[in-house]
Amino acid sequence: MLPSDREIVDSAYDETTLAIVTAIRDLCQDFDDPYWSKCDEEKRYPSEFVSALASGGWLGLTISSQYGGSELGHTQAAAVLHEVAASGAGINGCIPLHMPMFATASLVTYGSDELKRRFLPEICSGERTICFAVTEPDAGSDTSKITTRAVPNKDGWSLSGQKIWITQSLQAQSCILLARTGPAKSGRFDGLSLFFADLDDRFVEKRPISKMPHNALASCELFFSDLPVTRDRLIGEEGRGFYHVLKSLNSERTLMAAEIVGLGRAALKRGVEYAQARQVFSRPIGANQAISHPLARAGAMLSASWLCVMDATRRIDQGKDAGAASNMAKYLSAEACYAAADAALQAHGGMGFAREYHVERYFREARLLRTAPVSQEMTLNYLAQTVLGLPRSY
Structure with missing residues (x-):
């Protein structure tokens, strides 16, 4: 993450959240871009990273302490996922961490006491994937x-x-x-x-x-x-x-949006650093507005998206309706992340397609996130119908 982004993000956190974020940053330092690039290239599950998450007690962030979790809110969970993605891990690193959060939401709410006692502790400890x-x-x-x-x-x-x-x-x-x-x-x-x-x-x-x-x-x-x-x-x-599954959808979209912003910031950092270092015609290519403006625009979009993510997490933590907020966060973050990854790749020119520069990996993930876990078109359908009051289109 760029120092300017880190300063903006950290200034909005309370003391507890900042301590949590600092701890996950320290953990992620042991797993750099070459590690994630190798896992991606070899199609190898990041078992070392997942083991580190389990050892640190990170897998049960939003699950009750009664079952071995940390019982944290969605705001803290989003902050953690944002940091993991921004470290260069991207979605590869976030999925093992976010799966116990949103996939278990319906189990936590509607599951029997016996089912929760039997399986939630194993999920939190990493014994059960x-x-x-x-x-x-x-x-x-x-x-x-x-x-x-x-x-x-x-x-x-x-x-x-x-x-x-x-x-x-x-x-x-x-x-x-x-x-x-x-x-x-x-x-x-x-x-x-x-x-x-x-x-x-x-x-x-x-x-x-x-x-x-x-x-x-x-x-x-x-x-x-x-x-x-x-x-x-x-x-x-x-x-x-189906109605039980709905319990997890706002959580999924909000937490995914946090990851997506983090991925965009990882791409933006690479793009900015390359634009500063690469010299063409005796000056850094970042001096050219054709390079700097797309990067600046993407940075602004990412910051605005993060505000939407934080609004959605607060609503969920306060027990308020977060349907519109979570869908807006997902839509805007996916657009911002794609803009950042595209601008970073374009700034690299031909080198953007080389694995060694990592932005092609970010770009591949960014493109997926305009389609999954829900497409941009279906998100707009929801917002058109529920926020604007337009007729149902499907």
Whole structure:
């Protein structure tokens, strides 16, 4: 992160948050850009980094201390994720940290005491890795079209179907999964139930997907063939799983927005440093407005996006409605991050495409974040309908 950015960010933190941020910065210093570049190139899970997070007690940031977590708010969690991404780790480094935060939100709120006592401590300690399995090849953004089905039996359910783009599933022992248990009745999202299921390789096949961004964290297609799920693994009320998942969406979008701003700042730092050092026609290329203006514009966009992130986290921590704020934060951060990564790559010229300069890795991740975890178009649909009061378009 540029010194000017760090000063602006730190000045807004209270004493506790600043201490937390300082600690995570110290941890990230041991994992530099070459480390993340190697993990990405070799498609290797960053197990050393995840072990350091687990040893430091970082994996359960927002989970109750009753279950081994730190019981911190979303503001502190966003600050941590922002720092991890800005260190050069990008989304590769953030996913193992944010997965226990938002993926467990529905479990924490709707799960039975037994389910929470059994699994949350293992998630916080890093003994159990989890993933979030909702997306399907023929459903996409329309969750009501999910066809993965849980058929009841005497012990619970037998689950069969397919999920896609399930990040961290290659390492995960368990997943929080949405499946159909009954027909849609009063609403199109009825009949979907949420489960805490084990990814038992006798019943689950994992197929890694070749993809462009964050290669250190594999995304898989998952194929379920009569996976047994006992009755105690149901999260919340049968048939109400979609509405339980909604509990985690504002958290996911806000925390992702924090990571996205951090990634943008990592790219911006590289772009500015190169523009200062690279000499062409006997002067730094940063003296040319064609180079400096896109970088300056991206910096302004990132700072404005961070204000939106902080507004959304405060709303969540205060128990207020954060739907509009979290969607605005996600939309604006993705645009700002892409602008920063594009400007940084362009400033590098041909060197921007060389792995050794790292900005191509940032650019790949930045492009993904305009599509996932929710596309910019679907975010605008939400804002048009709920904020502006325009007719529903889908």
